[in-house]
Amino acid sequence: CRRWADRRKYTKARKTLQYPTLPEGTKLITIPAQPANTGEENAGGGKTTKRDWVMNMNGRSYLSVFHEYVRRALQKQPVYEFKQLENASTPYQATVFIGGMQYGVGHGSSKRQAKSAAARNSIHILIPEMKDELDEHAPNNAPNDANEPDFTFFDYVGIEDPRITEFCAATCEPSPHAILRTCLLRNFGAGDRHIHTEMKKLEYQKIELTMKVGKHTATVISKNKKMAKQRASQSILQALHPHVRSWGSLLRLYGSRSVKSCKEKKLEEQQITLLQDKARHNEPNYAVLDKLRNEMRKLRERDEAVVPIGTLLVHEDLPTHSGSNLNNVDL
DSSP states (O other), X not given: OHHHHHHHHHHHHHHHHHSOOOOTTOOEEEEOOOOOOHHXXXXXXXXXXXXXXXXXXXXXXXXXXXXXXIIXXXXXXXXXXXXXXXXXXXXXXXXXEETTEEEEEEEESSHHHHHHHHHHHHHHHHOGGGHHHHHHHSOTXXXXXXXXXXXXXXXXXXXXXXXXXXXHHHTTOOOHHHHHHHHHHHHHSOSGGGOEEEEEEOSTTOEEXXXXXXXXXXXXXXXXXHHHHHHHHHHHHHHHOTTOOBHHXXXXXXXXXXXXXXXXXXXXXXXXXXXXXXXXXXXXXXXXXXXXXXXXXXXXXXXXXXXXXXXXOOOTTSOOSOSSSGGGSOO
């Protein structure tokens, strides 16, 4: 018996050595995969085939984690758009686009830092539940936004949750329809023009509202028009952002903190008014002229972004008559 026990112990130790082992200091996190669509669930007999991704965070940066998640979980390719700002500390801005929709925006002293910051903000939008894990395992030189608003409560609320309108009113955040208008204005350059609604009265004092935005259509039945409008806007937002699962991510994208508030606009106007105090007697106000020059440069950059590619020039030697008659064609 002793010999057989020793032999089993030796065989077990031999098999253990054959298993691959991770090096020391390895830190693994599990990132949830996107839920499967209804068609995929029905095809698999009601069972989802997607599993959570296990990722090694040892020495990984936000950029590498973001690219691996988008490539493996979303099966997409992120596109970066860079812009140079008139800011001495952070002159570069990077914006991430996934599937034609804008996600994270980052700033930095170089394009590399701006790209990394944009990837970090995109991770917080796509997988907000991994924010603490990523910040814990991130390098020490990673940026940390102390003024970032806390949307932890909304991270556990789905985009199509019927209570969102009440939650937004209680927390002074924009309504779902206002979020939809901001989304269309930022991504497609049009707000209410792309929103088409049709209302139909049903029995028992109910309303059926159909909202159409591009190729996306949402039909909602509610007790009043206001609530149906908000619920339909939530459905359209979910269709426009299939990779986003929580309302907190949409607030990070299009919430009140993502646009300039009235207070910030008033501060800018006050700064312009203070420039008048720098004027001297019988001399031009160079501070106001510099401010005017910067604003005119911004307008020129905006106009150059929409300048047509070229002008179609028609040569006079082109035939103006029909070519069906071969006698009119020079062979």
